[in-house]
Amino acid sequence: MRKRLANGQQSDRGTSEPALSGWRSAAMASVAARERITACPLPPIRGLNREQASAYVGISTTLFDEMVKDGRMPKPKRANGRTLWDRHQLDRAFDRLPGGDVEDGGEWDVEV
Template identity: 60%
Template sequence: MRPANDNGPRRRKGAALPHSLPPIGLSREVAAAYIDLSPAKFDELVRDGRMPRPKQIDGRRVWDRAKIERAFAALPGDEDDTIKKVDKWAEFG
C-alpha cells in the first residue's frame, strides 16, 4: 500500500524526455558513460584538451553532447580511415 503523500512512481532525472530525444547537455558522469569511460578518465581527457570543457550553468557543469561526439570522432585509432581501398577491377586491368 502506498503512503498518502506518494504521487506515484518516481521519475529518474531526465525521464521527462522520450527515449527518441536524447538530451543535448550531459552531466560529467553521463558524458563519461556516453563514450564508455570512467569519470576519472573523462576528466583526464578534458584536462588535456581531447574532450571539450563543460558549459557552466549556475553551479552546474554540463557538457554539450554534439561537442563530445566531434571530439570523440577526432581521437586517433580509427582503423577504417587508414585502410586503403582496393579497386576490385584493378586485378582485371
C-alpha cells in the same frame, strides 16, 4: 479481473494460469532490479553531467577528467550552478580521437 488461486495468491490472469511461486517471482524481481541498476540508458538531452558524459563516450569518469584536462575532450559549459557537457561537442571530440577510421587501413582489413 483478479482471481483468487487455491494457494491464496491472486492473479490478473485467467484461472488456467497460476501466479508465479514466491521464489520465482523474487528471482525475477532481483533480475529486474539488477537490470535497472546496471543499465545506462543515455538521455535524449543535450547537456550531460560528468557521469553521463563519461558514460556517453564509454570511459570512466577518471579518464574523462584526464581527457578534459589535456584537451582531448571539451571543457564543460556552466548553467547557473550546473556543469554540463554538450553532447554534440563530445561527438566531435570522439571523432577526433585516433584509430577506427576507414582510411587508416586497420589490422582487421582483409583483401578478398
